[in-house]
Amino acid sequence: MKDIFVKTKDDLDKIKENYDKNIKKYKYIVNVCAGAGCVSADCMEVKDKLSHCIEKAGLSDKVKLNQTGCIGPCFLGPTLLIYPEGIFYTKVKSDDVEGIVAQHLLSGKIVEKKCYYDESKERFIPKIDDIDFFKFQKKIVLKNCGIIDYDSVDEYIANDGYYAIAKALSNMSPDDVINEMKKSGLRGRGGGGFPTGTKWDLGRKSPGDQKYMICNADEGDPGAFMDRSLLEGDPHCVIEGMMIGGYAIGASKGVVYVRAEYPLAVERLQAAIINARKKGILGKNIFSSNFDFDIEIRIGAGAFVCGEETALLQSVEGKRGEPKQKPPFPAQKGLFDKPTIINNVETFGSIPSIILNGGEWFSNIGIKTSTGTKVFALAGDINNTGIVEVPMGISLREIIYDVGGGVRNNEKFKAAQTGGPSGGCITHEYLNTPVDYDSLTKLGTIMGSGGLIVMDDNKCMVDVARFFMEFVQDESCGKCVPCRLGTKRMLETLEKITKGEGEPGDIEFLEELGSTIKDSALCGLGQTAPNPVLSTIRYFRDEYDAHVKDKKCPAGVCKSLLSYHISPEKCVGCTACALVCPVGCISGAKKQLHTIDQSKCIKCDNCYQKCKFDAIIKK
Secondary structure, eight states: OOOOOOSSHHHHHHHHHHHHHHHTTOSEEEEEEOSHHHHHTTHHHHHHHHHHHHHHTTOTTTEEEEEEOOOSOGGGOSOEEEETTTEEEOSOOHHHHHHHIIIIIITOOOOGGGBEEETTTTEEEOBGGGSHHHHTOOOSTTTTTTTSBTTOHHHHHHTTTTHHHHHHHHHOOHHHHHHHHHHHTOBOTTTTOOBHHHHHHHHHHSOOSSOEEEEEEOOOSTTOOHHHHHHHHOHHHHHHHHHHHHHHHTOOEEEEEEETTOHHHHHHHHHHHHHHHHTTSSBSSGGGSSOOBEEEEEEEOOOGGGGSHHHHHHHHTTSOOOOOOSSSOTTTSOGGGSOEEEEEHHHHHHHHHHHHHOHHHHHTSEETTEESEEEEEEEESBSSOEEEEEETTOBHHIIIIIISOSBGGGOOEEEEEESGGGOEEEEGGGTTSBOSHHHHHHTTOOOTTSEEEEEETTOOHHHHHHHHHHHHHHHOOOOSHIIIIIHHHHHHHHHHHHTTOOOTTHHHHHHHHHHHHHHHOSSHHHHHTTHHHHHHHHHOHHHHHIIIIIOOOTTSOOGGGOOEEEOTTTOOOOOHHHHHOTTOOEEOOTTSOOEEOTTTOOOOOHHHHHOSSSOEEEO
């Protein structure tokens, strides 16, 4: 097929027409998930085996083999999605490929044993649209992920790609674009939730001979991988969103600031930028207009603080990544002191659909104050881990139980952490709370970028708070005293409590210091750093009291507060516990009751893990 250089919307139509004509010759399209999770599970080995078996079976002219980004359910990888039926194969190994080719691609029979198995319904579900994980989602940002070949600009165009920027350049003024964004009600998906249209309007009105549009892909929250998945699975969508933003504010240069820990995302985004340039979509006089725009990638060194926009700007300029006092805001004085708009990956991913379908269409999804959809990374003690996209305003219960499949091992739900180290906990009594910006703020947490960590009843909330505070303290840039020293004192106090050394007044000290840091830290990251601690004290005060007053960890997590004992009723004298004890503190003859010398026990948990008779008791 002749490569078409894009100068007008008609050229997009020709590419789409040629693609559609070419795709009709295939009987099947086989999508191999090549998201980071599936890559680590050897999906490329599966893909290579598929290619070999398809060629061997003489099906090369009937089967199109695609490499796609993450389709969502990381717990099922590697996965195959076969069209036109939409059959979804899960946990595919290279040994399964020959059978799938012979049975499905040659004979048209579904290999049911490799399809998704729904344990609650006790049956296999072959079609992707019938699986609850997908059925309860609404995909706008992720509509192409897992569906199209991330490396094909033609396939992106065939799925209405770059039609939004063509529409904006041919039929809309920059003010029209901004007004459409305002109508949509889209709020920044990076955590702050600032209205995107208002931010762009400020950037447009700020005078400057050069303006910049920056994509913040410095995703640093523990358990968050939404931005990475979009960059890996649909990089052209992010490019198009940045182009529309650049046109709206009058910017000719774009920068994607992405963390070095995402090499796959960097590789695929760079390839997409090069391919867009080759097509004439990025560069000079885009779509035969007077609009020039190009994008470069800057790689961050992995500092969490560089997710804060002023620190990000410092890093892009080659300086130490530290936040600066605002105002002036980046929209007025940003990169190299020029007007700069910074949005995150998911925000840019929403924009092409908004321009194509209209701001009113987007505003009718979700709720009035939080419109559209939100992408979440489900992690922790949940059955269906992975990436999901749901309408704003959906309840936490629906996300965890309908989409996420409930808490792992049928354990009791204890809390969900939203917003990462800047967020807080939502407890069982608030499971029916709508997930939107304002409702979460009322509960003492934030939406954040979209990490959602589910915790079962075996988690110690004091230890959870300690974990997040340790992360924040380690990542503090150290520029302001409240964050540099305040978080250190909070961490020291939490460590003291989890070691059984807590004293009366420690909890009140955490509350007071946390409140002071929120009011006085320089940047948003410092101001939200105490949230996990204050949130867990608010909802789990009894656990803090047990640690301080009773010197007990109710969840049995904090080792310093535990002691190990052997049940006389359950011990059979198998000696398994004694064999794995590294300090020899367990004694007893074979087939006789064993005992643990408490003065020698180092609480390594080996005996508890090894015992098959539940004879080891943690108190």
